[in-house]
Amino acid sequence: MSAAHRTLPFGTRVHVRNLDNGQEADVTINDRGPFVAGRILDLSRAAAEALGAIGPGVIPVRVEVRQLGDGMPDEPCWEVQVGAFAREENAIRARATLEGKGFSVRFAPAGGGLTRVRATGIEGKPKALRAAQLLAADFPGAVAVPCGGGW
Numbered sequence: 124m125s126a127a128h129r130t131l132p133f134g135t136r137v138h139v140r141n142l143d144n145g146q147e148a149d150v151t152i153n154d155r156g157p158f159v160a161g162r163i164l165d166l167s168r169a170a171a172e173a174l175g176a177i178g179p180g181v182i183p184v185r186v187e188v189r190q191l192g193d194g195m196p197d198e199p200c201w202e203v204q205v206g207a208f209a210r211e212e213n214a215i216r217a218r219a220t221l222e223g224k225g226f227s228v229r230f231a232p233a234g235g236g237l238t239r240v241r242a243t244g245i246e247g248k249p250k251a252l253r254a255a256q257l258l259a260a261d262f263p264g265a266v267a268v269p270c271g272g273g274w
Contacts, residue, residue, distance in 0.1 A: 124148055124170040127156035127227060127244060128163070133200075134192020139164065141174040142183040148173040152192060154200060154244035154270065156229060167244065168225040200244065200270035201251030202229065205262035207237040214238045220261055226254075243270070 126137070135152040150170045157165040163186060166176060176182045205221065208214040217240045218228045226242035233239040242258065245251045251267035258265040 124150045124173060125153045125167040125244060125246075126150040126170055127154035127165040128152045129155060129157075131188070132192040132194040134194065135188060136190040136192070137164075138187045138189050139166075139170070139174060140185045140187075141176065142185060143179070144175050146173065146175045149189065153246065154227065156227070156243065158229065165227045165244075167227065200246065201248055201267055202241040202243045202245060202270055203251055203255045203258055203265050203267050204239060204241045205258055205265045207233045207239045209237055211238065214240050217262070221258075224258070241268075 126139070128135070131137070131152045133152055136149060137152065138147065138149050140147045148170050150166065154165070157163075162181070163184060166174065171177050174182065174184070205217055208217065214230060218230070221228045221240070221242050227244050229241045229243045231239045231241075242254060245254055248267065255265045255267045
């Protein structure tokens with residue numbers, strides 16, 4: 124199971140406890156985020172399920188570092204860019220579709236008033252290419268890119 128954190132080195136192992144229900148999980152940091160004020164981690168779908176966070180979406184947690192990583196992902200991190208949207212509501216709809224399919228999502232300004240929307244934290248190019256093919260049904264321009272590439 125994995126998670127994103129803004130500053131912890133990639134490969135860091137952390138123990139996460141849901142303070143609402145007591146459920147616990149060990150996760151590995153393999154992505155950057157969350158980029159929402161007041162949030163500590165973005166959890167993979169598997170980690171969110173283990174912690175009982177799927178329904179509530181946002182939960183209070185305690186995070187304990189178990190082992191610092193070396194700063195490098197185990198596999199190169201990839202993302203799938205599904206679009207660059209002029210209207211915020213379209214970007215929000217794209218995010219909802221991606222989250223419904225189990226992806227973590229990143230927004231970033233693209234210039235010219237556009238907002239890029241990407242499915243994030245995909246380990247390895249082959250998985251990213253498969254994810255782009257899957258997402259092409261909803262987003263015909265979906266393309267796999269290295270994490271952080273093209274921002």
